[in-house]
Amino acid sequence: MEAIAAREKTANDPLAPAGTDNIEVTFYTDPLCCWSWAMEPHWQRLRSDHPNDLRVTYKTIGLLPAWDRFHDAVHSLRKPIHMGPEWAHARQISGMPIADRIWIDDPPASSFPACIAVKCAEDQSPAFGAAYLRILREAVMCLGRNIARTSVLIDLAAGLAQKEKDFHLFEFRDALLGPRGKELFRRDYQEALYLGIRRTPTLVFKFPHKSSVCLQGYSTYEELQCAIKKLLSQ
Numbered sequence: 047m048e049a050i051a052a053r054e055k056t057a058n059d060p061l062a063p064a065g066t067d068n069i070e071v072t073f074y075t076d077p078l079c080c081w082s083w084a085m086e087p088h089w090q091r092l093r094s095d096h097p098n099d100l101r102v103t104y105k106t107i108g109l110l111p112a113w114d115r116f117h118d119a120v121h122s123l124r125k126p127i128h129m130g131p132e133w134a135h136a137r138q139i140s141g142m143p144i145a146d147r148i149w150i151d152d153p154p155a156s157s158f159p160a161c162i163a164v165k166c167a168e169d170q171s172p173a174f175g176a177a178y179l180r181i182l183r184e185a186v187m188c189l190g191r192n193i194a195r196t197s198v199l200i201d202l203a204a205g206l207a208q209k210e211k212d213f214h215l216f217e218f219r220d221a222l223l224g225p226r227g228k229e230l231f232r233r234d235y236q237e238a239l240y241l242g243i244r245r246t247p248t249l250v251f252k253f254p255h256k257s258s259v260c261l262q263g264y265s266t267y268e269e270l271q272c273a274i275k276k277l278l279s280q
Contacts, residue, residue: 084140126153
């Protein structure tokens with residue numbers, strides 16, 4: 047019966063071959079990445095359409111250590127004032143709400159604190175990490191909250207704790223303020239450096255015995271689907 051069900055699934059869904067493991071997706075991102083947020087509807091649609099086919103791991107790569115050590119050559123970004131037009135462009139392309147005035151009113155000094163915070167939430171559960179990453183994106187992109195501030199990160203975690211009874215706020219805070227969160231983020235950061243990934247979003251699709259497929263930058267739902275089809279057609 048399982049074999050019949052698998053064959054039926056394959057016939058109805060070309061992205062789910064019978065008798066195989068799930069597709070692994072490594073999503074390299076940064077909570078301050080406007081293009082990752084711009085892509086969110088396409089990404090969530092893909093996940094919704096294939097709830098059992100994708101195993102997702104989020105990696106935070108820390109695009110903005112500090113302004114005196116930052117230069118985005120792809121988009122010619124060096125200063126906080128340069129970020130506003132880039133965020134406005136992402137809003138125009140995607141139609142997503144993006145509060146670009148934060149780069150005038152209260153520019154984040156670094157993306158490292160938010161990256162560390164995501165790892166602290168993820169340390170309790172991958173699901174908590176993904177949920178907290180979404181909360182951070184909404185806070186900065188929609189509400190213009192400065193997620194480089196520790197007080198904001200803890201306040202947003204408190205909101206997650208109210209929704210998820212198994213999420214422990216004090217454990218999160220201890221990891222954020224202590225060495226645990228920094229070490230978890232350091233692993234992601236060094237992995238991205240080793241692989242040469244310095245652009246977000248970057249998605250790497252993997253499947254057993256096939257060459258991985260990499261997508262860099264803002265991608266539509268159709269482009270995400272094509273990446274998976276390319277992976278499975280090898």
